[in-house]
Every structure is written in structure tokens, then in C-alpha cells.
Amino acid sequence: MTKLIVLYLLLLNSIPVLAAETATLGARLYSEQCAACHGADGHGGVGVPLALPSFLSSVDDDYLRGTIRLGRPGRVMPGFSKLNNSEIDAIVSHLRSWPHKPSSAKYPHTRIRGNASLGKPLFEKYCAACHGVHGEGGHGTGVTMSRPRNAPILAPALNNPGFLAASSDYLIKSTLMHGRAGTPMTSFLQQGLNERDINDIVAYVRSFEASSPHPSATLLESESPILVQVSTYTLEQTVEKVKVAVGAANLRLIRVQNLDQGFVPKGKENPNQVIVYSCDFGFLNEALKVDPRVGLFLPCRITVTKHGDKVRVMAVNPKRLSRIFNNAELNALCDQMYQVYVGILEEAVL
Ligand code: HEC
Ligand code: HEC
Known part of the structure; x- marks a missing residue:
């Protein structure tokens, strides 16, 4: 019995220790692997800001894990397949430690029923100016001087195999419904689209998968230096x-x-x-x-x-x-x- 109590006390003690270790691991990995592009405090740079409450509250951990693991081939954001699951989880916890309304967002991985051919003209009208006609994203690498002065953040590529694999239809839909406060990405409900239009656009974005990898998302073979x-x-x-x-x-x-x-x-x-x-x-x-x-x-x-x-x-x-x-x-x-x-x-x- 005393043994059990000791064991229990040990466990009780080690939980905060474990959590603290994860926190330091996450902070260290973030500063080594991500800070150069996303900023030490997540306010963005070459990469989009990650500390925005509107972003953190609207994406689920699956999306963050998938994005970190797969990266965005051809879009500067590297894939971190060399990190193991607990290292990636530690980074995600670090992102989650930044102030935001904690969300219970956990999007199902099922498809949204929408009509891609109705979504296409809507995409061209409402999205292409920033995300490109083929969803290839804004031009340049996001480094200041390589992006237009009036664009504080480069619009990400939506036809990218890394993005399409990491995001569920419901996450894309939520992004379109609510937008991301603090970025040029606005709510399309407020722009006058209805939920049905948004479902059609989601279906169209998903249809990029059939033609991916788009030529804009290729890595050149590594060859002799x-x-x-x-x-x-x-x-x-x-x-x-x-x-x-x-x-x-x-x-x-x-x-x-x-x-x-x-x-x-x-x-x-x-x-x-x-x-x-x-x-x-x-x-x-x-x-x-x-x-x-x-x-x-x-x-x-x-x-x-x-x-x-x-x-x-x-x-x-x-x-x-x-x-x-x-x-x-x-x-x-x-x-x-x-x-x-x-x-x-x-x-x-x-
Ligand atoms: C005025 C420019 C602009 C327009 C128009 C626009 N977006 Fe965006 N969009 C952005 C920017 C910038 C981001 C990055 C926001 C961030 O940093 O969180 C973004 C983010 C997104 C994301 C999240 C992807 C990711 O990797 O962060 C999706 C999905 C998206 N937009 C889809 C659309 C669709 C579909 C439309 C048309 C209905 C649209 N956007 C219209 C600029 C725009
Ligand atoms: C070499 C620069 C670079 C590094 C290093 C980098 N990123 Fe990125 N990241 C980017 C860029 C650029 C984008 C936007 C991709 C696009 O424009 O299509 C991005 C996109 C993202 C997104 C999607 C954001 C959104 O709005 O949906 C997440 C999440 C992310 N990065 C997390 C990380 C984490 C965590 C690390 C470290 C493990 C990291 N990144 C390392 C450049 C980088």
C-alpha cells in the first residue's frame, strides 16, 4: 500500500515535470527550426504570422502537425519529417501557449458536398487576385522587397500538396466563413457569399488535389553541388x-x-x-x-x-x-x- 502511495506521489510529481520538459523542448525546437521565418514570438516574417489569435483559435492540432511534417513543397516552408511525433507535439504545444481563445476545434476529415464547377467562377472572382488563378499563391518568397509593399503577408498556395493533405474541408470552410482577423484574409460571409457558395468553393479548392502536384509545387532533384x-x-x-x-x-x-x-x-x-x-x-x-x-x-x-x-x-x-x-x-x-x-x-x- 505504501509502495502504491509512493508510486502515486511520484507520478503526480512527474506530470508537471513532464509538462515543463515538453514546454522547454517545444520552445527550443521552435526557436531553432521556425523562428527564423515566423519570428521569435510568432509575429511573422518570411512566413505568415502564427501567433495571431484568429489563426490559433480556428485551426486544429491535426492541421498544425500535418503542416509541420509535410511542409509546403516549392513554397519556402520546409517539411520537418526528421522530427519525431513527440517533438512535433512539443512545437504545437508551444504555439498553443501563445494567447488565444482556446478552441475545441477538431474538424472531421470527411468531405464537404459542394459543386466544384459552381465554385470555380466564384474562386476566380473572390480568391484568384490574392491566391492566384490556379491557387498557386502570391509571388516571391515572402522576404521584404520580393513582395508588393501593400501586401504585409503573402497569400499561401492552396493547390499545394502539403496544404491539401494537412487541411480538412471543414478547416478550409471555417477559414472562409470567419476569415483571419488581422490578415488580408476576410470573412466571405461578410463579403456577401452564402454557405452554399462557400461549400462550392471548398469543393473547387479540393479539386486541385486531382491535378497536384502542380508544377509550382515541385522540388528540383538534389544533384552534385x-x-x-x-x-x-x-x-x-x-x-x-x-x-x-x-x-x-x-x-x-x-x-x-x-x-x-x-x-x-x-x-x-x-x-x-x-x-x-x-x-x-x-x-x-x-x-x-x-x-x-x-x-x-x-x-x-x-x-x-x-x-x-x-x-x-x-x-x-x-x-x-x-x-x-x-x-x-x-x-x-x-x-x-x-x-x-x-x-x-x-x-x-x-
Ligand atoms: C486580399 C487577399 C486575399 C483574398 C481575396 C483571399 N485570401 Fe485567402 N488568404 C490571404 C492571406 C494573406 C492568407 C494568410 C492568412 C494568415 O496568415 O493566416 C490567406 C489564407 C487563406 C487560407 C488558409 C491557408 C493557409 O495556409 O494559411 C485559405 C484556405 C484561404 N485563404 C482561402 C481563400 C479563398 C478560397 C478565397 C476566396 C473565397 C480567399 N482565400 C481570398 C489572402 C486572401
Ligand atoms: C524557411 C522559412 C520557413 C521555416 C523555417 C518554417 N516556415 Fe512555416 N511557413 C513558411 C511560409 C513561407 C509559409 C506560407 C506558405 C505559402 O505561402 O504557401 C509557412 C506556413 C506555415 C503554416 C501554415 C500557416 C497558415 O496560415 O495556415 C504553419 C502552421 C507553419 N508554417 C508552421 C511552421 C513551424 C511550426 C515551423 C518550424 C517547425 C516552420 N513553419 C518553419 C516559412 C517557413
Whole structure:
């Protein structure tokens, strides 16, 4: 009996301890994995605000868990499949610790009966301006400068497989009925739509699933970080051929220099490592419009090296950029630039 009491007391004591541990784990994981985009206190940044009471009161834990696990491919928000269930639950509890009206919202996972073909014109009239005609979401990555100044928050993609899998029809319906106070997303009951219209729009949004993954929601395959070709010419000949190939690809030649120039005394540079700087300014401007941080990562250089009697031509694989950003618009640009660089390297060793 005393043993049982001791056990009971131990359990009683350990419950608050467990809860406290979950709270610290959740806060730590949030600050490590989420704060950079959603803000330390959840007020938003690159990612939408998560601390808004209107948001927290209207979504259920299933939606939060699903969103964290699956992310939004091609829409910056990464998937956290590497976190286990209790880590994800700890993050959800952390979000729930922010002030909001506690809700008992638990949406059923059944389908809402609506008419998608009636929903389509309503979607085009009431939603497409912000969420895109195909539900592909606002443009850019959400970083300031890449979004219109009058848009404090980027409208999320609704055709995204991550969003569609994480959200139930009833959650989408509730979002349309009530809107999200504090964001551009308003209540469509107040905009004059009735519940039947809203059911039709939900059915239309759900119909995106049939055509998903939409091209805007793809991740580029991860590939080698560096593109390499071996040249049978001398280093000097290869550098000349790179210059010609760069011109043929319509890139502007900026300068040619030794890799260690400026780092070693003049005249002592290693002649076996040469960089050809060149840039496609049209591409650069397009990419900067999507996200100004691209400038930090853009390759813009081709390196020619000689080791023993082997001459190699190398460039950073532009597809690496899309691995960093998880953004469909950049993926398309990076893929284009990848073709250009592959072409230049092949041309240079031909
Ligand atoms: C004025 C721009 C605007 C219009 C018009 C608009 N939305 Fe939104 N919508 C937003 C923004 C911004 C958010 C993100 C709100 C947030 O941060 O919680 C959002 C969020 C949502 C969400 C939650 C998805 C998520 O990942 O957060 C759904 C679902 C949604 N909107 C559907 C619709 C539908 C359907 C319509 C048309 C009936 C519509 N919206 C009209 C801007 C808009
Ligand atoms: C690299 C930036 C980035 C990181 C890191 C990130 N997010 Fe996001 N998150 C976003 C963006 C951007 C969106 C909106 C997606 C869209 O526009 O389609 C989003 C959307 C969400 C949503 C849906 C919000 C809504 O209105 O329905 C939730 C929930 C969310 N993130 C939670 C998290 C949590 C929790 C973490 C950490 C485990 C995290 N995110 C990490 C960028 C990020």
C-alpha cells in the first residue's frame, strides 16, 4: 500500500515535470527550426504570422502537425519529417501557449458536398487576385522587397500538396466563413457569399488535389553541388574556350583572374587556378525580384584548374540555389541557368 502511495506521489510529481520538459523542448525546437521565418514570438516574417489569435483559435492540432511534417513543397516552408511525433507535439504545444481563445476545434476529415464547377467562377472572382488563378499563391518568397509593399503577408498556395493533405474541408470552410482577423484574409460571409457558395468553393479548392502536384509545387532533384568537365586542352586554351562559350551563351564577361589574386603577393599567384567571372544580368534581375538573397548565392563564375596534367572546368550547380530556397519560381530560373552552365562547360572542352 505504501509502495502504491509512493508510486502515486511520484507520478503526480512527474506530470508537471513532464509538462515543463515538453514546454522547454517545444520552445527550443521552435526557436531553432521556425523562428527564423515566423519570428521569435510568432509575429511573422518570411512566413505568415502564427501567433495571431484568429489563426490559433480556428485551426486544429491535426492541421498544425500535418503542416509541420509535410511542409509546403516549392513554397519556402520546409517539411520537418526528421522530427519525431513527440517533438512535433512539443512545437504545437508551444504555439498553443501563445494567447488565444482556446478552441475545441477538431474538424472531421470527411468531405464537404459542394459543386466544384459552381465554385470555380466564384474562386476566380473572390480568391484568384490574392491566391492566384490556379491557387498557386502570391509571388516571391515572402522576404521584404520580393513582395508588393501593400501586401504585409503573402497569400499561401492552396493547390499545394502539403496544404491539401494537412487541411480538412471543414478547416478550409471555417477559414472562409470567419476569415483571419488581422490578415488580408476576410470573412466571405461578410463579403456577401452564402454557405452554399462557400461549400462550392471548398469543393473547387479540393479539386486541385486531382491535378497536384502542380508544377509550382515541385522540388528540383538534389544533384552534385558542382558541375565538372575534364578538358583535353591546355589550361590557357581552355580559359580561351570558356570565354568564347560564355559569349555564345549571351553572358557578359566581367573579368578573368587567378583564384588567389589579392590573397598572395603580386606575381606569386598560382597560375594553375583561373576564374572566369561572367554574368547574365537579365537572369540576375529576374531572380533578385523573387528573392534579394539570391545575389549571395549566384555562381557567376567558372573555374579552370590544372592538377598534374589534368585540366578541369567547374561551376557551382545553379540547382543548389533551389535546394536552399524551396521556391518554385526560383526552381524554374535555376533549371534554366543549369542548362546554360552545362552548355558552357561542354562547349569549353569540345
Ligand atoms: C486580399 C487577399 C486575399 C483574398 C481575396 C483571399 N485570401 Fe485567402 N488568404 C490571404 C492571406 C494573406 C492568407 C494568410 C492568412 C494568415 O496568415 O493566416 C490567406 C489564407 C487563406 C487560407 C488558409 C491557408 C493557409 O495556409 O494559411 C485559405 C484556405 C484561404 N485563404 C482561402 C481563400 C479563398 C478560397 C478565397 C476566396 C473565397 C480567399 N482565400 C481570398 C489572402 C486572401
Ligand atoms: C524557411 C522559412 C520557413 C521555416 C523555417 C518554417 N516556415 Fe512555416 N511557413 C513558411 C511560409 C513561407 C509559409 C506560407 C506558405 C505559402 O505561402 O504557401 C509557412 C506556413 C506555415 C503554416 C501554415 C500557416 C497558415 O496560415 O495556415 C504553419 C502552421 C507553419 N508554417 C508552421 C511552421 C513551424 C511550426 C515551423 C518550424 C517547425 C516552420 N513553419 C518553419 C516559412 C517557413
